[in-house]
Amino acid sequence: MAAVTWRVVRRWCPSLPQVFRFPVAQVHLGRPKMRASQQDFENAVNQVKLLKKDPGNQVKLQLYALYKQATDGPCNVSKPGVFDLVNKAKWEAWNALGSLPKETARQNYVDLVSSLSPSSEASNQGKSGADVKVQESKDIVVTSEDGITKIMFNRPPKKNAITFQMYQDIILALKNASTDNSAITVFTGAGDYYCSGNDLTNFTSASGGMEKAAEGGAVLLREFVNSFIDFPKPLVAVVNGPAVGISVTLLGLFDAVYASDKATFHTPFSHLGQSPEACSSYTFPKIMGSAKATEMLLFGKKLTAREACAQGLVTEVFPDSTFKKEIWTRLKAYAKLPPNSMRISKQLIRKNEKEKLHAVNAEECSTLKERWLSEECINAIMSFLSRKSKL
Numbered sequence: 001m002a003a004v005t006w007r008v009v010r011r012w013c014p015s016l017p018q019v020f021r022f023p024v025a026q027v028h029l030g031r032p033k034m035r036a037s038q039q040d041f042e043n044a045v046n047q048v049k050l051l052k053k054d055p056g057n058q059v060k061l062q063l064y065a066l067y068k069q070a071t072d073g074p075c076n077v078s079k080p081g082v083f084d085l086v087n088k089a090k091w092e093a094w095n096a097l098g099s100l101p102k103e104t105a106r107q108n109y110v111d112l113v114s115s116l117s118p119s120s121e122a123s124n125q126g127k128s129g130a131d132v133k134v135q136e137s138k139d140i141v142v143t144s145e146d147g148i149t150k151i152m153f154n155r156p157p158k159k160n161a162i163t164f165q166m167y168q169d170i171i172l173a174l175k176n177a178s179t180d181n182s183a184i185t186v187f188t189g190a191g192d193y194y195c196s197g198n199d200l201t202n203f204t205s206a207s208g209g210m211e212k213a214a215e216g217g218a219v220l221l222r223e224f225v226n227s228f229i230d231f232p233k234p235l236v237a238v239v240n241g242p243a244v245g246i247s248v249t250l251l252g253l254f255d256a257v258y259a260s261d262k263a264t265f266h267t268p269f270s271h272l273g274q275s276p277e278a279c280s281s282y283t284f285p286k287i288m289g290s291a292k293a294t295e296m297l298l299f300g301k302k303l304t305a306r307e308a309c310a311q312g313l314v315t316e317v318f319p320d321s322t323f324k325k326e327i328w329t330r331l332k333a334y335a336k337l338p339p340n341s342m343r344i345s346k347q348l349i350r351k352n353e354k355e356k357l358h359a360v361n362a363e364e365c366s367t368l369k370e371r372w373l374s375e376e377c378i379n380a381i382m383s384f385l386s387r388k389s390k391l
């Protein structure tokens with residue numbers, strides 16, 4: 001099987017990868033699908049041979065890398081010489097998958113092949129006997145176009161507040177984006193808000209009592225933030241409007257943050273009887289100095305986009321009237337830069353911080369778990385829900 005894939009890639013990949021455009025594909029994410037079986041994987045390998053349309057060199061390299069990872073595990077061969085262009089590109093694609101588990105690589109391979117041939121997914125599911133209906137998630141919309149995977153909060157009637165399901169959808173979206181053929185990944189919001197933070201009804205509507213909900217929430221939050229800490233490609237936020245709570249704190253883990261001049265940045269944790277998350281207790285003082293971080297994280301000072309830019313949390317601010325046009329033109333140009341180079345540079349920048357970020361995340365989550373059970377927090381949430389308080 002390896003030889004077949006190797007031949008296919010070699011035939012498809014006669015020169016160094018150029019920058020290829022990928023066709024527009026909209027992927028609605030829902031609950032994680034059943035794990036791909038060995039049979040699904042083998043079916044997908046055979047399906048690749050039958051593809052009528054050349055999917056482009058980027059995709060073929062990704063297929064090669066995932067195949068090798070799924071069958072041989074992490075890259076274990078030495079890097080080809082600098083003039084061995086094709087093999088070097090293949091080696092780099094495989095090596096970039098790091099320690100991705102074999103099962104995950106197998107699943108990603110099957111998903112990637114499914115996305116190339118729309119009818120194949122249904123037939124794969126039929127063959128494995130899994131009659132799993134993939135539930136579409138209307139609240140997180142993931143699209144891929146022009147080398148950019150866009151993950152959009154899509155719950156405008158609730159100002160894009162994040163439900164437990166949306167946290168899970170985002171974890172899955174980031175997992176898929178880390179191995180898809182896009183060069184960069186972008187978060188943005190639908191409607192007038194970027195995101196109003198954690199949905200304050202998450203805990204009150206959870207079955208099984210507050211204690212169980214707090215326990216589960218802390219585990220989910222930790223995994224959610226970890227997927228941002230470990231995300232391997234450039235991660236960009238396009239902040240189209242006000243941002244609150246966790247949607248602000250996460251920005252410290254992004255590689256670039258572009259904002260409309262209508263955006264505001266608000267972390268009202270003390271008002272809610274809570275404490276900072278998403279590593280902001282570490283990233284914010286580092287980005288803006290401890291005095292300014294204290295004003296935001298302890299006193300809940302809301303920043304305008306220009307203030308946030310002056311503090312280093314935002315990369316650049318645009319007039320709202322031209323924001324979308326200007327920013328997408330720019331991002332499309334960035335997405336044409338060599339993806340491996342960007343990924344490797346990000347790895348260098350993030351490498352020395354990772355251990356620290358994971359430790360901070362763990363501590364923030366266990367602190368929050370306690371906070372969610374505190375009287376201060378419960379009263380603040382009840383007050384919001386009974387509309388006595390608005391931020």
Ligand SMILES: CCCCCC/C=C/C(=O)SCCNC(=O)CCNC(=O)[C@H](O)C(C)(C)COP(=O)(O)OP(=O)(O)OC[C@H]1O[C@@H](n2cnc3c(N)ncnc32)[C@H](O)[C@@H]1OP(=O)(O)O
Nearest residue numbers: 157158159161196197198199200201217220221245246391
């Ligand atoms: C796994 C768990 C991880 C948890 C991590 C910890 C995260 C912490 C945080 O994110 S803390 C921040 C939480 N967010 C807030 O406190 C914001 C609360 N919302 C507001 O203060 C306001 O709604 C507003 C300022 C965002 C917008 O005000 P306004 O323009 O006047 O609109 P409405 O208030 O009428 O809102 C419209 C509609 O949306 C509902 N809504 C808005 N935000 C949230 C929210 N965060 N949670 C739940 N619901 C929200 C609001 O109730 C209205 O609903 P309705 O039309 O009344 O049904």
